[in-house]
Amino acid sequence: MTGSDIRVRFAPSPTGPLHIGGVRTALFNYLFARKHGGKFILRIEDTDQERFVPGAEEYIIESLKWCGIEYDEGPGIDGPLAPYRQSERRELYRQFSGRLIEEGHAYYAFDSADELDVIRKKYESTGKTFQYDATTRTGLKNSLSLSDSETRKSLESGKPYVVRFKMPENTLVEVRDIIRDEMVFNTAQLDDKVLFKADGLPTYHLANVVDDHLMKISHVIRGEEWLPSLALHVLLYKALGWERQMPVFAHLPLILKPGGQGKLSKRDGDKMGFPVFPLQWKDPATGELSAGFRESGYDPEAVVNMLAFLGWNPGTEQEIFTMDELVHAFSLEKVGKSGARFDPGKAVWFNQQYLKKIPDEELAKTLMGELKAKKSEKDFEYVLQVVRLIRDRIAFRHELWAHAHFFFQEPGEYDHQMIGKVWKEDTPQIMEVIRNTIETAEYFTSQELEKMVKSHIENHNLGAGKVMTPLRLLLVGSGKGPHLFDIMEMLGKKETIRRIQKGLNVLK
Numbered sequence: 001m002t003g004s005d006i007r008v009r010f011a012p013s014p015t016g017p018l019h020i021g022g023v024r025t026a027l028f029n030y031l032f033a034r035k036h037g038g039k040f041i042l043r044i045e046d047t048d049q050e051r052f053v054p055g056a057e058e059y060i061i062e063s064l065k066w067c068g069i070e071y072d073e074g075p076g077i078d079g080p081l082a083p084y085r086q087s088e089r090r091e092l093y094r095q096f097s098g099r100l101i102e103e104g105h106a107y108y109a110f111d112s113a114d115e116l117d118v119i120r121k122k123y124e125s126t127g128k129t130f131q132y133d134a135t136t137r138t139g140l141k142n143s144l145s146l147s148d149s150e151t152r153k154s155l156e157s158g159k160p161y162v163v164r165f166k167m168p169e170n171t172l173v174e175v176r177d178i179i180r181d182e183m184v185f186n187t188a189q190l191d192d193k194v195l196f197k198a199d200g201l202p203t204y205h206l207a208n209v210v211d212d213h214l215m216k217i218s219h220v221i222r223g224e225e226w227l228p229s230l231a232l233h234v235l236l237y238k239a240l241g242w243e244r245q246m247p248v249f250a251h252l253p254l255i256l257k258p259g260g261q262g263k264l265s266k267r268d269g270d271k272m273g274f275p276v277f278p279l280q281w282k283d284p285a286t287g288e289l290s291a292g293f294r295e296s297g298y299d300p301e302a303v304v305n306m307l308a309f310l311g312w313n314p315g316t317e318q319e320i321f322t323m324d325e326l327v328h329a330f331s332l333e334k335v336g337k338s339g340a341r342f343d344p345g346k347a348v349w350f351n352q353q354y355l356k357k358i359p360d361e362e363l364a365k366t367l368m369g370e371l372k373a374k375k376s377e378k379d380f381e382y383v384l385q386v387v388r389l390i391r392d393r394i395a396f397r398h399e400l401w402a403h404a405h406f407f408f409q410e411p412g413e414y415d416h417q418m419i420g421k422v423w424k425e426d427t428p429q430i431m432e433v434i435r436n437t438i439e440t441a442e443y444f445t446s447q448e449l450e451k452m453v454k455s456h457i458e459n460h461n462l463g464a465g466k467v468m469t470p471l472r473l474l475l476v477g478s479g480k481g482p483h484l485f486d487i488m489e490m491l492g493k494k495e496t497i498r499r500i501q502k503g504l505n506v507l508k
Contacts, residue, residue, distance in 0.1 A: 006033060009029065015051040018059060018060050019264075020264075021264065028311075031308075032219065034327040035327050042064070042071040081215045089211065090200065097163045116130075175234050177250060277293070303351075367400045411475075430462065438496065444488070
């Protein structure tokens with residue numbers, strides 16, 4: 001198959017925010033298409049009108065754009081096989097639904113939801129499970145059990161109906177999956193799925209098969225939750241006479257909870273404090289806000305890099321990839337079958353690696369913006385020096401101020417827990433001596449100060465913990481920060497001495 005023949009699609013439903021599992025599916029389709037010089041299509045499967053959520057389609061498109069996943073055809077980028085919203089293609093599905101009925105592969109079913117519910121409960125009362133299939137359909141209200149005249153009368157009277165697929169009896173369906181190899185399904189275990197609903201719209205099963213064929217999709221790369229429907233889709237291709245043009249299938253593994261048990265959900269993110277959506281989402285019905293990777297400070301390239309490793313492995317030690325490098329390295333054969341556990345800590349690690357690529361000057365500009373908002377003034381060179389001291393300690397841009405504030409503001413309070421641990425009866429006296437010692441420093445540099453303080457510690461058999469930690473407490477207000485003597489050099493002699501004295505006055 002040549003590059004021009006490769007056509008893949010991402011086909012989300014606009015029923016809410018796009019989960020990162022969906023983003024990963026889009027990413028793998030995109031990488032495959034770019035690797036082989038093919039086309040990546042975005043198709044909006046909006047046939048479920050009951051679950052349609054306003055704004056969800058726009059959210060999907062913005063999410064893909066933020067991640068750098070560009071589609072070649074889709075909403076706003078019409079191609080030769082438009083339209084790309086299923087709601088605009090409904091007459092096509094009605095046409096193929098009618099064809100399946102005419103050729104004996106589908107049938108009209110007039111059973112109401114209430115009637116089926118009664119039957120279902122009757123089965124449950126005897127410990128059985130009801131299924132609309134070859135063993136039950138002849139006893140139900142459909143065009144297989146009714147006469148032609150009864151069926152015609154029901155249709156002409158406008159009685160609500162659905163169209164169901166007539167599942168072949170006791171037939172083995174064999175299909176090869178790129179990721180899962182050869183798979184075999186027995187139709188005896190499958191029901192007669194609804195293909196066309198009473199509201200005049202198709203179900204996913206019919207619509208996706210029709211659209212994949214008409215849009216010349218060569219490879220269907222989707223989540224493993226669609227594996228139970230694979231046999232039906234293969235049978236639909238055969239029933240419609242499209243078996244020779246049937247796409248190649250690849251079902252991606254689930255993205256699992258951090259603990260590894262079960263599919264990752266929004267609830268997991270809420271509970272453990274990490275996003276599961278690419279962008280922040282506001283539920284139009286409830287107003288509830290859900291966190292997004294973008295608003296949480298993640299770099300889109302870091303998110304893409306992290307998602308690529310959820311189920312795929314390049315087979316090398318390399319972990320950091322640009323999009324172009326991912327395209328070059330990607331292969332469906334290197335996608336695993338087992339679920340991929342989402343690790344929030346690893347996601348942060350990926351972002352930290354990308355943050356390291358950002359020039360000091362750019363981060364300094366970000367920090368200058370923080371200073372301006374807080375009405376604190378320092379020249380750019382000073383801020384640049386601060387950034388160089390703290391950048392290895394942060395994973396996100398928005399953490400700059402939290403790790404740098406004490407370079408610009410004296411401590412407003414002191415860590416009570418730390419005071420309880422390190423502030424002893426003789427600490428004030430020791431700190432006063434240290435203050436007097438460093439006040440004599442001719443060159444107020446990190447190297448000179450460290451030499452002076454450590455010599456004092458050694459000469460008086462004090463132990464580093466009795467000096468260094470209380471000194472950091474007085475200067476910073478807590479136990480955090482870069483090398484203590486680097487902090488002192490940045491603050492300068494006057495400010496360092498002032499902070500030590502102020503801290504002593506407060507803690508006395």
